[in-house]
Each structure stands twice: as C-alpha cells, then as structure tokens.
Amino acid sequence: MTRDEIKQKVVDIIIEKLGVDPSAVTEGAHFIKDLGADSLDTVELLMGVEETFNVEIPDEEAGKLETVGKVIDYLAQKLS
Amino acid sequence: MRRVVVTGLGVVTPIGNDVRTYWQNLLAGKNGVGYITRFDASNFSVKIAAEVRDFDPPSIISPKQLRRMDLFNIFAVQAAKEAIEDAQLNMEPENPYRVGVSISSGIGGLELWEKQHMRLLESPTKVSPFFIPMMIVNVASGDVAIRWGMKGPNYSVVSACASSAHAIGEAFELIKRGDADVMIAGGAEAPVTPLSIAGFANMKALSTRNDEPEKASRPFDKDRDGFVVGEGAGILVLEELDHARRRGAKIYAEIRGYAATADAYHVTAPDPTAESQSYAIKRVLDKAGVKPDEIDYINAHGTSTPLNDKIETIAVKKALGDHAYKVAITSTKSMIGHLLGAAGAVELIATILSVKEDKVHPTINLEEPDPECDLDYVPDGARDMEIRYAISNSFGFGGHNAVILVSKHEE
Structure with missing residues (x-):
C-alpha cells in the first residue's frame, strides 16, 4: 500500500469518527487540539485504524500518535 | 411549605x-x-x-x-x-x-x-x-x-x-x-x-x-x-x-403527593393480597391530605398481564373502599404498550392533561371485562368529567410500587 493510499483511508476514518470537515484534516492537525477529539475519541479512532489496516498498535505507540501525519507515518512504516 | x-x-x-x-x-x-x-x-x-x-x-x-x-x-x-x-x-x-x-x-x-x-x-x-x-x-x-x-x-x-x-x-x-x-x-x-x-x-x-x-x-x-x-x-x-x-410560567397541574412501598413478596409476581400496593395509595392520600372519595381518576399501571390487572383492581378497592366503583380508571398501556422505565412518566403526563382538561382517555380493547376486574375502566371512548384529584400507579419487577397524586393548580 502506498503512503497516499494509507493517507486516504486514514482521513476517511477520521472524518467518520470525529465528524469533522474534510478540509480540517491536514497532516499537521492534532486530534485533540485541532480536531476537537477527547481521550475516548482518540481511542476509538485508533481502534478504527487497527480494524481497517488489520494491525495492532501497542499502547506505548498509540500515546505518541497525536496528529494525522504521525498516524500515516506509523502505518507507512509498519506496512512497508 | x-x-x-x-x-x-x-x-x-x-x-x-x-x-x-x-x-x-x-x-x-x-x-x-x-x-x-x-x-x-x-x-x-x-x-x-x-x-x-x-x-x-x-x-x-x-x-x-x-x-x-x-x-x-x-x-x-x-x-x-x-x-x-x-x-x-x-x-x-x-x-x-x-x-x-x-x-x-x-x-x-x-x-x-x-x-x-x-x-x-x-x-x-x-x-x-x-x-x-x-x-x-x-x-x-x-x-x-x-x-x-x-x-x-x-x-x-x-x-x-x-x-x-x-x-x-x-x-x-x-x-x-x-x-x-x-x-x-x-x-x-x-x-x-x-x-x-x-x-x-x-x-x-x-x-x-x-x-x-x-x-x-x-x-x-x-x-x-x-x-x-x-x-x-x-x-x-x-x-x-x-x-x-x-x-410567569404556565402551570399544568400541582403534584400533591408521592408514596412508595415494596411488596416484599416475589421478584416478578405481585402480592395477591395487594396489601403494599393499596398501602401506597392510602399513604399518598394521607400525605396529600386528600380523602378517598375525592379521587376522581386513576391512571392505572394496567399492564394487560393476567396478574397485574386483577391485583391492581384489588389494591384500588382496598384503598378507596366503595368509592373504587365511582372512580374512572384507565390504562394508557392499552394504546402505547408498556414503556417499562418510561411508563410512569408518559402516564403521569396523561394524568396531568386529564386533570387540566377534565377529560380522560379510554382503555381500548376492553371488549369483555374479566369478572375479577369489575371497576369503571372507561372502555367506550374518551370521557369529559370533572377531576378534582387523580393518581397514577406504577409497579415494577422487584415488587416496587410508586403512586403520584396530582390536582389542578389553584392559587
């Protein structure tokens, strides 16, 4: 899967789970500060990512995935 | 107060x-x-x-x-x-x-x-x-x-x-x-x-x-x-x-009393003597300072189960005596089914509107009364009638009984 393909899927999950405007979902966007998520939202979001990409994100890694770009980078590395 | x-x-x-x-x-x-x-x-x-x-x-x-x-x-x-x-x-x-x-x-x-x-x-x-x-x-x-x-x-x-x-x-x-x-x-x-x-x-x-x-x-x-x-x-x-x-709020009605008892009898079946249900009705009358013969309308728990309706009828008779035969009793559940935890609220709302408008809704589908249910359940359509005081009964699995008494609001 290319980085662009990963990005498209991640963005779709974020739009669905957080109910945000697509234009707000930039790579630099912080889930809590920029996209209005709370701690439970971010848990649910990463569960959606795990399900879609069939990966397991360990808790110590999950804590670091605070922005859209970091999630994409993490997946790109993991799936390469 | x-x-x-x-x-x-x-x-x-x-x-x-x-x-x-x-x-x-x-x-x-x-x-x-x-x-x-x-x-x-x-x-x-x-x-x-x-x-x-x-x-x-x-x-x-x-x-x-x-x-x-x-x-x-x-x-x-x-x-x-x-x-x-x-x-x-x-x-x-x-x-x-x-x-x-x-x-x-x-x-x-x-x-x-x-x-x-x-x-x-x-x-x-x-x-x-x-x-x-x-x-x-x-x-x-x-x-x-x-x-x-x-x-x-x-x-x-x-x-x-x-x-x-x-x-x-x-x-x-x-x-x-x-x-x-x-x-x-x-x-x-x-x-x-x-x-x-x-x-x-x-x-x-x-x-x-x-x-x-x-x-x-x-x-x-x-x-x-x-x-x-x-x-x-x-x-x-x-x-x-x-x-x-x-x-300057508009006022529908006044809540005059609330009483609660338990059957302490069985988890799902009501106590066949209806003692605790009738005690709850008597208690709410006492708390509100209302006499049994001042009750004009009862919105029954009236679930349509064989046991409830028979035993609730006994409870009303025990609490109100001969006046039980003069009270209009209706079951909202005959139309909307049993809303379980929401039932008491939607039925109290019906009771309040009855008191405010001096009108009671019918009990539908009451085609041939059970001989053991011999009170006036208003089977033939809505009724215009003066209502001084009304009560709403609610009973729950676990043997929980709650009765609320309402009246028109008077200054």
Missing part, C-alpha cells in the same frame, strides 16, 4: 412524538402496537411491539454524538427538549445549582450492550471505549445536564417498570425539601431489542397475540395474555410554585 407544580411536558411515544399529538391520539383511542421492525423477529414467539415511528433525532444532537448514544438516551434528549421549551425555561438567569435532573430508565442501553457483546466475542480489543458511558442507565440524566448546563442534584432511581415514577417522585421531594427549585424529571426506554424481547417472552410476560397486534394490549379484558413492549420517553419540568410564578 414548598409546593411543586408542573410547568413543562415532553414525550416520544408510539402514538406521537410530541405531547399534543400523543394526547390527541390517546383521546381518540389510537393503537400503537404493530409488528417488530427493529430486528428480524420471525423466529421469536413474540413478533409485536409498540415502536416509535417517524422519529427524527433533534438537531441539537450532532451526527457525531448520535453515533455515540443509545436510542433510549436520544429519546430522553428529545423529550427533555420539548419539556424545557414548553416550560420556556431559560437557563441564563437561573442559578444552575438550583436546577437538577432526575431521568431514569429500567434497563438503559440494552441494544448497545448486545452489539458490543458481539464485538467482545471477536476480541476484547474491539469493545468501544464509549460502551460503558453510553450504556449506563444514568447517562441520559447526565447528558441532559451537560446540554442545558444544569448543575443541581442529578441521579437516576432504578425500579424496573416503576423507574420514572420513582424518579419523578424523588424529584418532587428534592424540590419540596429545598435542594432544588426546578427538576427535569422522567424516564426513557428503548427495549425493542432481540435480547429484551426474548427475555420477556421467555418469562411468559408478553402477549403472543401475533395475528392481531392492534388487539394485543387489552388491560382488564378477560382474554388478556400479557403486556406489549413499548418504547419512548416522558419528561416533566417540575418547579417550586413561587419560582414558577416569578417567571
């Missing part, structure tokens, strides 16, 4: 998703029971329920929030919105700590429970982080407080099918004792789910009149064979009288 009046009403029911429609349909004797559409009930022994129809969630619930709310909570927010707007209660000038919420449910987020359990069987990691806060019975009470900024007393009293009657009764007492000036009180339930229907059906509590859904809920009739599960919500704005006067 602090007096408590009702200044706002809101409902979601199988025969109307606003109070006006609900009341008109009650007076018209409209049936709300039909085939279950929420899930495929074809291999269930019970295929009928009273479902809420044509319901659009209110726009104050965002699409994102909507996915994170069980249906019972959505019903509660809609009914609360109608009641708060009806009362013209604006939180801006209010001390938020003097406005509380007491919204209950018999079961809570059952549909969600079932769906999340399926996920659990796949893997524990698949269970939603929102499962617990979405499912708990008290989430509707908390959610309403968050939406309207109400910081007064807030909790949910649970007593199965008497839940919202207790929730309203306790809210009434909170205002009386000075802990709040306004309480948003009532209940919500969304029990048309596979697990719930199977559970109630296997208890043999439900009507299996699958070939005639519109005739299935028939309280006090000799051929009644169980209750019909209903869904929805009922919310009232209760308010301390002087507070209501200062705001």
Whole structure:
C-alpha cells in the first residue's frame, strides 16, 4: 500500500469518527487540539485504524500518535 | 411549605412524538402496537411491539454524538427538549445549582450492550471505549445536564417498570425539601431489542397475540395474555410554585403527593393480597391530605398481564373502599404498550392533561371485562368529567410500587 493510499483511508476514518470537515484534516492537525477529539475519541479512532489496516498498535505507540501525519507515518512504516 | 407544580411536558411515544399529538391520539383511542421492525423477529414467539415511528433525532444532537448514544438516551434528549421549551425555561438567569435532573430508565442501553457483546466475542480489543458511558442507565440524566448546563442534584432511581415514577417522585421531594427549585424529571426506554424481547417472552410476560397486534394490549379484558413492549420517553419540568410564578410560567397541574412501598413478596409476581400496593395509595392520600372519595381518576399501571390487572383492581378497592366503583380508571398501556422505565412518566403526563382538561382517555380493547376486574375502566371512548384529584400507579419487577397524586393548580 502506498503512503497516499494509507493517507486516504486514514482521513476517511477520521472524518467518520470525529465528524469533522474534510478540509480540517491536514497532516499537521492534532486530534485533540485541532480536531476537537477527547481521550475516548482518540481511542476509538485508533481502534478504527487497527480494524481497517488489520494491525495492532501497542499502547506505548498509540500515546505518541497525536496528529494525522504521525498516524500515516506509523502505518507507512509498519506496512512497508 | 414548598409546593411543586408542573410547568413543562415532553414525550416520544408510539402514538406521537410530541405531547399534543400523543394526547390527541390517546383521546381518540389510537393503537400503537404493530409488528417488530427493529430486528428480524420471525423466529421469536413474540413478533409485536409498540415502536416509535417517524422519529427524527433533534438537531441539537450532532451526527457525531448520535453515533455515540443509545436510542433510549436520544429519546430522553428529545423529550427533555420539548419539556424545557414548553416550560420556556431559560437557563441564563437561573442559578444552575438550583436546577437538577432526575431521568431514569429500567434497563438503559440494552441494544448497545448486545452489539458490543458481539464485538467482545471477536476480541476484547474491539469493545468501544464509549460502551460503558453510553450504556449506563444514568447517562441520559447526565447528558441532559451537560446540554442545558444544569448543575443541581442529578441521579437516576432504578425500579424496573416503576423507574420514572420513582424518579419523578424523588424529584418532587428534592424540590419540596429545598435542594432544588426546578427538576427535569422522567424516564426513557428503548427495549425493542432481540435480547429484551426474548427475555420477556421467555418469562411468559408478553402477549403472543401475533395475528392481531392492534388487539394485543387489552388491560382488564378477560382474554388478556400479557403486556406489549413499548418504547419512548416522558419528561416533566417540575418547579417550586413561587419560582414558577416569578417567571410567569404556565402551570399544568400541582403534584400533591408521592408514596412508595415494596411488596416484599416475589421478584416478578405481585402480592395477591395487594396489601403494599393499596398501602401506597392510602399513604399518598394521607400525605396529600386528600380523602378517598375525592379521587376522581386513576391512571392505572394496567399492564394487560393476567396478574397485574386483577391485583391492581384489588389494591384500588382496598384503598378507596366503595368509592373504587365511582372512580374512572384507565390504562394508557392499552394504546402505547408498556414503556417499562418510561411508563410512569408518559402516564403521569396523561394524568396531568386529564386533570387540566377534565377529560380522560379510554382503555381500548376492553371488549369483555374479566369478572375479577369489575371497576369503571372507561372502555367506550374518551370521557369529559370533572377531576378534582387523580393518581397514577406504577409497579415494577422487584415488587416496587410508586403512586403520584396530582390536582389542578389553584392559587
């Protein structure tokens, strides 16, 4: 899967789970500060990512995935 | 002494998703029971329920929030919105700590429970982080407080099918004792789910009149064979009288008393002597200073189960003596089924409108009365009649009894 393909899927999950405007979902966007998520939202979001990409994100890694770009980078590395 | 009046009403029911429609349909004797559409009930022994129809969630619930709310909570927010707007209660000038919420449910987020359990069987990691806060019975009470900024007393009293009657009764007492000036009180339930229907059906509590859904809920009739599960919500704005006067609020009726007892007999079957039910009725009369012969109307628990209707009839006779034969008694459940934890609230709303308008709705499907049910259940259409005082009975599995007494508001 290319980085662009990963990005498209991640963005779709974020739009669905957080109910945000697509234009707000930039790579630099912080889930809590920029996209209005709370701690439970971010848990649910990463569960959606795990399900879609069939990966397991360990808790110590999950804590670091605070922005859209970091999630994409993490997946790109993991799936390469 | 602090007096408590009702200044706002809101409902979601199988025969109307606003109070006006609900009341008109009650007076018209409209049936709300039909085939279950929420899930495929074809291999269930019970295929009928009273479902809420044509319901659009209110726009104050965002699409994102909507996915994170069980249906019972959505019903509660809609009914609360109608009641708060009806009362013209604006939180801006209010001390938020003097406005509380007491919204209950018999079961809570059952549909969600079932769906999340399926996920659990796949893997524990698949269970939603929102499962617990979405499912708990008290989430509707908390959610309403968050939406309207109400910081007064807030909790949910649970007593199965008497839940919202207790929730309203306790809210009434909170205002009386000075802990709040306004309480948003009532209940919500969304029990048309596979697990719930199977559970109630296997208890043999439900009507299996699958070939005639519109005739299935028939309280006090000799051929009644169980209750019909209903869904929805009922919310009232209760308010301390002087507070209501200062705001110039319209007043529907006054809550005059609330009494609660327990059968201490059996988890599901009512005590055949009806001692505790009748004691609750007598106690509410005492507390309100009302004589038995001043009661003109009783909104019965009237579930349409063989035991309830017979024993409730005994309770009314024991409490009111010969006057029992002169009281109009009706079952709202004959039209909307049994809303479980929301039943007490939607039925108290019917009682309040009866007292205000001097009109009672009929008990439908009462074609041939059970010989043991020999009181006046108003089987032949709505009735215009003067009502001085009325009571609403609610009884729940566990043997919980709650009775609320209301009157017209007089200065």
